[in-house]
Amino acid sequence: MTTEALTVGQVAKQYGVTVRTLHHYDEIGLVRPSERTPAGYRVYTQQDLERLALVVLYRRLGFALDRIATLLDGSEPLVDHLRRQRAAVQARIEEMRQVVDAIDTMMEAEMSERPATDAELKVIFGDGYSEERQQEAEERWGESGAWAQSAARTKRYTTADWTQIKAEMESSTLAFVAAMDAGEPPTSEAAMEAAEAARRHIDSRFYDCSHEFHRMLGDMYVADPRFTATYEAIRTGLAQYVRDAIHANADRHAQ
Amino acid sequence: MTTEALTVGQVAKQYGVTVRTLHHYDEIGLVRPSERTPAGYRVYTQQDLERLALVVLYRRLGFALDRIATLLDGSEPLVDHLRRQRAAVQARIEEMRQVVDAIDTMMEAEMSERPATDAELKVIFGDGYSEERQQEAEERWGESGAWAQSAARTKRYTTADWTQIKAEMESSTLAFVAAMDAGEPPTSEAAMEAAEAARRHIDSRFYDCSHEFHRMLGDMYVADPRFTATYEAIRTGLAQYVRDAIHANADRHAQ
DNA sequence: ACTTGACCCTCACGCGACGTGAGGGCCCAG
DNA sequence: CTGGGCCCTCACGTCGCGTGAGGGTCAAGT
Incomplete structure (x- = not known):
């Protein structure tokens, strides 16, 4: 049972920290095992473990150890x-x-x-890329801040960058397809994680994409036939699925 | 003029660094003043200053000092x-x-x-927890006695409790993984002991879990894709392995 | 010539949260 | 009684300097 008397090694394994970390917390008085065996082994009681659990929790939030100490006093x-x-x-x-x-x-x-040229982009993206489509997109979105930011970033992407971006896009889409094929609903963990990955992809490669902004994109995937077609070509119903997963993911991050 | 021969103080002021920083860069050989006065004062030439300017620039970009050193070699x-x-x-x-x-x-x-809220559980369990998943689970199992008992117990659990429970779950899973990685079959002592630990964990934290009931759970781990996915994400074949170990453990306790 | 004050020098410890041994006991199974 | 896996206590290393301590150097003013 886990109810009593653990030694450092066992505690370390359970809480996902190293033995050295426990020694350190003991040294600085943050988490002191309240007993020792005659041989000097540290013995952690239930109380000690509760305190340690809190310390581990707050450390994940990035608190410094001395802040955690004052925080656990409960005075503030x-x-x-x-x-x-x-x-x-x-x-x-x-x-x-x-x-x-x-x-x-x-x-x-x-x-x-040497940023990548249009010709090179055609090689990388194949059918998915054409200058006309780019122009169309610019006419529709050119006014937005996202477009400006995206343009500022992408204009210096090299062929290496674009190759990687394409790979990221494909693995992103694949994640949705996998979740869908597995029968998971758009509200499932897998689908929402795929949505979050897609959002991060856009955020890091093109423009700041909040969860709210991502909702708009999701809606567009079903509203704009150009996007819809791309998804429907892969699986029937995928556009709607992706849109729903994006909204579910935004919901869970909203609170 | 800035054309020749500056001493540390002047250089520091011009480049917005401290004298100690210049000393440090000298010590580690990153920016070495190429001359000294007879009294031992550092004398920075124009060349030294150009190098320093680059170092200051790259440091603002967050590069580590040794990275800057290799970077200035120009080999890459x-x-x-x-x-x-x-x-x-x-x-x-x-x-x-x-x-x-x-x-x-x-x-x-x-x-x-007080008692732990959904929000706190999200912090503790991260991706593994969502209210929708909880609702789903309730719809499927809400009728069972186990569910009622579990709900009655868990509603009083604090964040400290949940943090510890998560640690127990992880160390439990780790035991299975370790046995599997070691090439031990599901019928091995190690695997069965892991199964027994998992059962006791459920029994003590959630609801009375007999060995027979545990068999049902094991079957569910392979039958229900939500559970299966969790295990398969860790090791391929782990869900089946855990299920078999649970049955083996139940068998040995049956007699 | 002497003092003053601003500059310069070389050690050398301190920080934060541990990692990584070294050198040595404790404990249990075979 | 021996081996292996635990545990212990030092104690130095990390990274990029900050911050003295203790002492020399230099140009200006007395």
């Missing part, structure tokens, strides 16, 4: 800590976004000689 | 470094986004007091 309301932590993490994200932008401009400078 | 094209760095930074951003999501759900949970 937990939500305050959470709010501060949220702000700190978001600030870091913003910094890193700017780093990405900086890298992008560096690459733009570095590769002014 | 710069764009490759940039691409890798971009990918790495974006990956970090994605991680941190998920941390923000987790914090949000935690805060939501904390607002409405």
Whole structure:
């Protein structure tokens, strides 16, 4: 049973941490096993394990160990800590976004000689790509911020980039097909995960794609015959399935 | 003029770094002033400063110092470094986004007091948990006595409880994987012991789980695609392996 | 010539959250 | 009684510097 008296190794395995980590938490007094065997072995009681469980949980949220210590004292309301932590993490994200932008401009400078040409894109995407389609798309979306951001990024993508992007798109679609073939509903974990992967793909390769924005895209897949045709050619009903999975995924991230 | 011979203080001011940083770059050989005055003062030439400028630039892009060193050798094209760095930074951003999501759900949970809420369960179980899945499960099993008993118990479980339960589940699964990887058959002692541990886990945490009842569960792991997928994602054939180990374990306890 | 204050030098420890041995006991099965 | 798998306590390494301590150098003012 797990009710009593575990040693470091067992505790480590159960909680997904290393023995050294437990030693460390003991050293700094964060999680102290309340007993030792005569031989000096650490013995973790049920109480110790509860405390450890919380420590592990908060560490996953990125809290520093000393913050966790004060947090577990309970003297200050937990939500305050959470709010501060949220702000700190978001600030870091913003910094890193700017780093990405900086890298992008560096690459733009570095590769002014060779972004991929239309001809190369035709080779990579085959039937899926044509200059007319590109023009059509631009006429419809050219005004949007997403388009501008996407254009700014994609214009310096090399053939290597595009090859990888195409592979990502295909594996993304395949994930939907697999879920559909397995009889899973669009609200299933597998389908929603596929939707989330698709969103991340767009977000990292083309433009900032929030879950709300992704809903719009999903709706378009069933409303716009050009997109619908692409999906229906693979499986009947796939366009609607993808759209529903996207909405389900957005729902679960909305709260 | 800036054409010749600057000392650390001046260089530091011009490039927005500290004197200590220049000392550090000298120590590790990243930017070595090519001269010294008779008194031992560092003297930075124009060449040194060009190198320093690049170092400062790349550091702002988040490169590690040793990466910068190899990068400045010029043996590998710069764009490759940039691409890798971009990918790495974006990956970090994605991680941190998920941390923000987790914090949000935690805060939501904390607002409405005590026993663990759905939001907290999402933080703890991550992708493995969703309210829809719970509803699905309830529709299928809600009539059973096991469900009622489980519901009665779990509704009082706190986040600490659930964190520990998750750890138990994982170490339970790991035991099966270890036996399987070691080439042991489902009828082996190790596999059967893993099955027994899993049964005791359910028995103590959720509902009375006899060996006969456990057989049913085992069959479901291979029959119900939701369960099967969870196991197959870890190792191909694991669902069947677990099912067989459960039956073997039930057999030996039957006599 | 002497002092002052701003600059420079070389150690060397500190941070955060552990990783990674080294060197040595404890315990149980064969 | 021996082997292997646990456990223990040091204690240094990581990464990019910050922050002194203790002491020399230099140009300007007295």
